[in-house]
Each structure stands twice: as structure tokens, then as C-alpha cells.
Amino acid sequence: MSEGLQELFWILIFPGFVFTVALGLVVSWVVRKVSARVQWRKGPPLMQPLWDVIKLTGKEVLIPEQANRMVFIGAPMVGMAGVLLLSTMLWRITISHSAFVGDIIVAIYLMVLPSLALILGSSASASPHAALGASREMKLVMGYELPLVLALIVVVIKAGSISLAAIAAQAPIASISGVLAFLVSLLCIQAKLGFVPFDIAESETEIASGMLIEYSGVLLALWKIMQAMMLVALPLFMVMVFLGGFGTSGWPLVWGIGKYLLVVVLAVLIKNTNPRVRIDQAMKFFWVFCGLALAAAVVLAMVGNAYGIGWL
Amino acid sequence: MSWKIKALKKSTWVFHVNTGACNNCDIEVVDLLTPKFDVERFGIKLVGSPRHADALLVTGVVTAQAAPRLREVYMQTPKPCVVFAIGACACGTGIFHKGYHVVGPVDKIIREIDPNAIIAYVPGCPPKPEAMISGVVKAWSAL
Amino acid sequence: MKLQELDDSLQALKDKVISVDKTTDKRIYLTCESEKSFGICKFLYEDLGCRFVIATGIDSDNYFEILYHFAYDELGCVITVKSLVRDKNNPSVDSLANLLPAASWIEREVHDELGIEFKGHPDMRRLILADDWPEGVYPLRKERKK
Numbered sequence: 338m339s340e341g342l343q344e345l346f347w348i349l350i351f352p353g354f355v356f357t358v359a360l361g362l363v364v365s366w367v368v369r370k371v372s373a374r375v376q377w378r379k380g381p382p383l384m385q386p387l388w389d390v391i392k393l394t395g396k397e398v399l400i401p402e403q404a405n406r407m408v409f410i411g412a413p414m415v416g417m418a419g420v421l422l423l424s425t426m427l428w429r430i431t432i433s434h435s436a437f438v439g440d441i442i443v444a445i446y447l448m449v450l451p452s453l454a455l456i457l458g459s460s461a462s463a464s465p466h467a468a469l470g471a472s473r474e475m476k477l478v479m480g481y482e483l484p485l486v487l488a489l490i491v492v493v494i495k496a497g498s499i500s501l502a503a504i505a506a507q508a509p510i511a512s513i514s515g516v517l518a519f520l521v522s523l524l525c526i527q528a529k530l531g532f533v534p535f536d537i538a539e540s541e542t543e544i545a546s547g548m549l550i551e552y553s554g555v556l557l558a559l560w561k562i563m564q565a566m567m568l569v570a571l572p573l574f575m576v577m578v579f580l581g582g583f584g585t586s587g588w589p590l591v592w593g594i595g596k597y598l599l600v601v602v603l604a605v606l607i608k609n610t611n612p613r614v615r616i617d618q619a620m621k622f623f624w625v626f627c628g629l630a631l632a633a634a635v636v637l638a639m640v641g642n643a644y645g646i647g648w649l
Numbered sequence: 650m651s652w653k654i655k656a657l658k659k660s661t662w663v664f665h666v667n668t669g670a671c672n673n674c675d676i677e678v679v680d681l682l683t684p685k686f687d688v689e690r691f692g693i694k695l696v697g698s699p700r701h702a703d704a705l706l707v708t709g710v711v712t713a714q715a716a717p718r719l720r721e722v723y724m725q726t727p728k729p730c731v732v733f734a735i736g737a738c739a740c741g742t743g744i745f746h747k748g749y750h751v752v753g754p755v756d757k758i759i760r761e762i763d764p765n766a767i768i769a770y771v772p773g774c775p776p777k778p779e780a781m782i783s784g785v786v787k788a789w790s791a792l
Numbered sequence: 793m794k795l796q797e798l799d800d801s802l803q804a805l806k807d808k809v810i811s812v813d814k815t816t817d818k819r820i821y822l823t824c825e826s827e828k829s830f831g832i833c834k835f836l837y838e839d840l841g842c843r844f845v846i847a848t849g850i851d852s853d854n855y856f857e858i859l860y861h862f863a864y865d866e867l868g869c870v871i872t873v874k875s876l877v878r879d880k881n882n883p884s885v886d887s888l889a890n891l892l893p894a895a896s897w898i899e900r901e902v903h904d905e906l907g908i909e910f911k912g913h914p915d916m917r918r919l920i921l922a923d924d925w926p927e928g929v930y931p932l933r934k935e936r937k938k
Contacts, residue, residue, distance in 0.1 A: 369689070373684075373687070373689060376684045378684045378685075378687035378689075378690075379687060380690065381689050381690060381692060381783070382690070384659075385659075385660065385681055385692055388659040388660040388692060389660045390705070391652070391659075391660075392653075392656035392657055394727070395652065395653035395656055395657070395729075396653075396703070396727040396728070398727070399700060399725065399727055463768055520699060530669045537677055537762065547697075549698070549701075550697070550698040550700065551698075551701040552700065552701075553727045554727055557700075557701060591733065595667040621702045637723065639755060712922070713922035713924070713925065714922045714923065749931040750921075750922065752930075
């Protein structure tokens with residue numbers, strides 16, 4: 338096969354679009370099943386997320402008259418493109434170790450794209466509910482991006498390199514600053530995935546589905562697929578950055594799957610045991626509390642590096 | 650049967666509309682969506698926007714003020730969709746028959762804008778959640 | 793204060809009311825003419841410290857009745873002021889809304905349904921009838937055979 342065809346295969350089939358979407362639908366089923374068990378009930382069957390998407394593609398698409406059509410239709414595609422690229426990149430790094438220097442920065446950049454796409458799509462919806470959702474999501478993004486980057490700085494200091502493969506080789510969580518950074522970035526990932534306690538922007542009962550209120554049919558299916566793909570890419574990123582990477586065969590593979598499921602289940606448990614916070618409470622939490630915790634973590638990491646103490 | 654209807658039966662997202670009810674039926678609808686009856690097993694989920702909905706759970710006799718709003722909500726729901734008229738008032742005005750504010754039961758208002766609407770009736774005052782589940786199952790087997 | 797003291801203080805209203813009925817210990821009805829009802833309600837609210845609960849409008853044979861229900865929470869009593877509006881063609885009574893902002897909406901509803909004019913109401917707009925309901929048609933007025 339020629340190079341181009343092989344690249345196309347990687348992006349479209351494995352580990353790209355088809356693989357990520359399939360895995361994302363399975364993981365979103367895991368999320369719903371764990372939520373159901375926590376609430377002492379059975380949950381949906383395994384194929385439920387797939388049926389949701391199929392049903393949505395069969396419904397008619399209603400676009401508001403005053404909406405900006407190009408942005409309205411383009412926004413979910415932009416978001417999906419960003420997550421697709423991120424997921425493909427991360428899987429390629431774990432599977433074929435084809436890392437490049439500075440890929441953690443590319444990952445951070447790509448992780449912003451889905452949130453940006455949500456904001457764009459809801460701003461183009463010409464609805465006051467969507468505008469409110471968009472403004473809340475903007476504030477939330479401003480809130481959690483800073484602690485997320487600080488947490489990654491901690492990891493970079495400890496590993497001494499900005500290459501994801503090198504960071505994944507160590508397990509920065511085996512230290513105090515690593516644990517602090519892991520916990521804070523778990524909460525930031527929670528906000529990025531749109532889970533309670535930070536699902537302010539898409540709060541169903543408060544603002545009638547907020548950001549996605551005007552989306553229907555195939556476009557809504559695209560958003561759901563994008564959210565499923567985020568469930569694949571973001572915990573994988575966490576595993577690679579903090580928990581020591583994902584193996585590719587034998588015991589490291591099983592161990593890797595275990596770590597990945599651990600991150601997902603942690604996010605779901607936090608989701609099910611907490612109420613939703615207001616946007617000002619969320620901002621205060623991210624900037625003041627997480628910021629201070631991470632400042633301490635950065636100091637500890639630098640001290641540990643300078644004096645060679647590994648567990649700081 | 651067409652794949653759209655098959656997928657609709659496997660995954661039904663409901664939106665609750667109150668057109669002037671006494672709230673008894675609304676309490677029972679909310680009861681239905683709690684973990685006790687666990688309708689998520691059947692793929693039923695409550696959504697916050699009519700544009701995401703497949704089934705409208707309409708309670709209440711339709712008052713003069715609520716009639717244009719009910720029509721708007723129905724038009725905002727992407728087809729194919731099913732309208733469930735919950736309770737005696739929604740099925741056929743119930744005890745508010747001949748009230749000065751009553752414009753008609755739900756099916757009269759919906760058929761004015763869409764004569765081919767799919768409407769299912771769940772009578773009761775209020776209907777038990779088990780009756781509502783039975784109504785949904787019968788509607789699916791009739792489709 | 794105890795029940796007996798409540799009875800004594802209600803004696804101050806003796807010249808304003810037509811009758812004082814106590815159906816049970818905790819339920820007192822003060823019947824009066826429509827001109828006097830504002831003064832009685834003011835006394836109940838300001839001097840006795842009762843809490844306004846709700847108002848009711850009734851279309852009776854010879855007059856409209858407006859019932860104002862006040863709660864005396866210390867004893868768990870409800871005191872109802874029954875105001876008789878004798879003129880059925882142009883019914884009107886003084887509004888309580890400036891004294892008790894809580895009475896504003898219920899007076900709007902009574903006006904919508906029975907057509908009773910509340911003099912001095914700060915914001916008399918339609919409350920519960922539909923936007924396209926014709927003016928001057930009062931749904932809860934009864935039709936009586938002559």
C-alpha cells in the first residue's frame with residue numbers, strides 16, 4: 338500500500354474515525370451503566386448509544402430561520418475533526434511510538450477545539466437559551482484551561498521533556514505533586530467532558546438543554562458522536578500523561594485498559610455523587626482552589642527535581 | 650418496517666408539555682422518569698428541548714392560552730414523532746368539559762395542523778406510571 | 793394572646809360589622825358592607841398583626857361577596873372578612889393592594905372573573921384570562937332565571 342493510502346487507513350479506520358467512534362459508543366454505554374448501578378437500577382443495553390445515533394440520523398433536521406447556516410452546520414464538524422485528530426495522534430503514539438517533540442502542546446491545542454466548536458455552534462443558534470449556554474461555556478473554558486495547563490507543567494517538570502512518549506515512560510503520579518496534578522486535571526477533564534458538577538453549559542433543567550437546544554436530527558447525532566469520541570481521547574490522554582501510558586500487547590495492554598477504565602469510572606462516580614455548581618462557584622473553584630493546589634505542586638516538583646527527591 | 654421507526658422504538662426521547670393541567674398527571678409523569686421504574690432500560694430519556702424529542706407527553710386540557718404554544722411545540726418536534734395524551738383531560742377534556750377556557754382535547758388541536766399526527770391516549774386521572782408504560786408499549790406494537 | 797383576648801379586641805370593630813359569627817373556635821367570620829371592608833382589613837393587619845392569606849369572590853343572589861381571609865398564626869385561627877357589594881350593576885370596593893402588596897394579584901383575578909372594580913389598585917391588568925378573551929365578558933358570573 339502506498340504511504341497516502343496507509344495514512345488514510347490510519348485516520349479513517351484504525352485508530353481513527355471508525356475505531357474511535359465504536360470505542361466511544363461502548364465507553365458511553367459504560368458511563369450510563371455505571372450511573373445506573375450507582376442509582377440502584379439496571380441501565381440501558383449495550384447497543385443503546387448506537388440506537389440513539391441511528392435514530393437521530395432518521396429525524397428531520399430543523400434549522401432556525403435566523404441562524405447562521407454555515408456556522409450552525411460546520412460547528413459539529415469542526416469539533417469532530419479536532420477530537421478525531423487528537424485521538425488518532427494519541428493512539429498512534431501508543432501503538433507505534435511515533436512521537437514528536439512538543440506533541441503535548443499539540444494535544445492541549447486540539448483539546449480546546451471541541452469546546453470552541455460547542456460555543457460557536459450554540460452562538461449561531463439564534464436562541465437566548467443557546468446564547469446563555471454559550472456564555473457559560475466560555476466562562477467555564479476560561480476557568481479550567483489554566484489549571485489544566487499548570488498540571489501539565491508539573492508533569493513536564495518531573496519528566497524533563499515535552500514529548501508524550503517520554504512522559505508516558507515514567508509514571509509521574511508516583512509523587513505528591515503528581516497526585517495533586519492528577520486530581521486537578523481529573524476535575525478539568527470532568528468539565529471538558531460536560532459532566533456534573535461542571536455541566537453548567539448543557540444543564541437540562543435550568544436552561545432547556547442550553548447549548549444544543551436548536552440542534553436536531555443528523556447534526557445532533559454529530560454532536561453526540563463528538564462527545565463519545567471525547568470519552569475515548571481525554572481519558573487516554575490522562576493515562577498517558579499521568580498513569581504511565583498504555584501498553585500494546587500482553588500484560589501491559591490489560592494493565593493499560595484497567596487504567597483507562599479507572600479514569601472513566603472515577604469521572605462517572607464524581608458525576609453521580611455531586612450536585613451541579615453555579616458558574617461563579619466553578620470559576621472560583623478552578624482559579625482559587627485548583628490554582629493554589631497546583632502552585633504548591635509546581636513548587637514541590639521543582640524542589641524535587643533540584644534536589645533529586647523522586648517522591649516530591 | 651422502516652428503519653427510522655425501528656430506531657424510534659429502540660430509543661425514545663420524551664419531552665413533557667403541560668397545557669393547563671392540575672399537575673396531578675405531571676407528578677405521575679415525573680414519577681415515571683425516576684430510577685424506581687428505570688425507563689432508561691427501554692431507551693427512554695427525558696430531554697430539555699422539543700427539538701431533541703421523539704415523544705411529547707402532553708398533560709392537561711388545552712386552554713385558550715396554551716393552544717398556540719402547544720402547536721408551536723409540536724411543529725418544533727422533528728418528525729417522525731408520537732404524541733402521548735396523558736390523563737383524562739388530555740384524552741377528551743375530562744371534568745373540564747364545557748369550561749369557558751377549554752379549547753378542546755389535545756388531538757383536536759394537533760390535528761388542526763397535522764392531520765396525520767400519531768397520537769396515543771393514556772386515560773386515567775391521573776394514570777399510574779405502570780399505565781403509562783403499558784401505553785407506550787402498546788403504541789410501539791401498533792407502529 | 794388567648795382566644796378570649798382576640799374576641800375582646802374584635803369588639804372594637806362592633807360598629808363597623810353587621811355580624812360576627814364563630815362557626816368553631818378557630819374560624820371567625822366578620823360580615824360587613826363593602827364600604828367598611830378596607831377599614832376592617834387595615835385593623836386586622838396593622839393592629840392585630842394578622843397575615844393575609846387569600847381572597848375569594850362569590851356571585852350570590854342579591855350581592856357580590858368578597859371574602860378576605862386573614863390568619864392569626866399565634867392561635868391558629870382564620871378570620872374572614874365577608875364584604876357585601878350590593879350594587880350588582882357597577883360593583884366596586886376599595887382595593888387592599890396599596891396596603892398589602894400580596895393582595896394585588898388576587899384582586900386582578902377577581903376583577904377578571906367577576907368584573908368587580910377595585911378602586912385605587914395600582915396595576916389592574918388582565919391576569920388569567922386568555923389574551924384574546926373579549927373585554928367585559930366575566931366568565932364566573934352566574935346566569936339566573938328571572
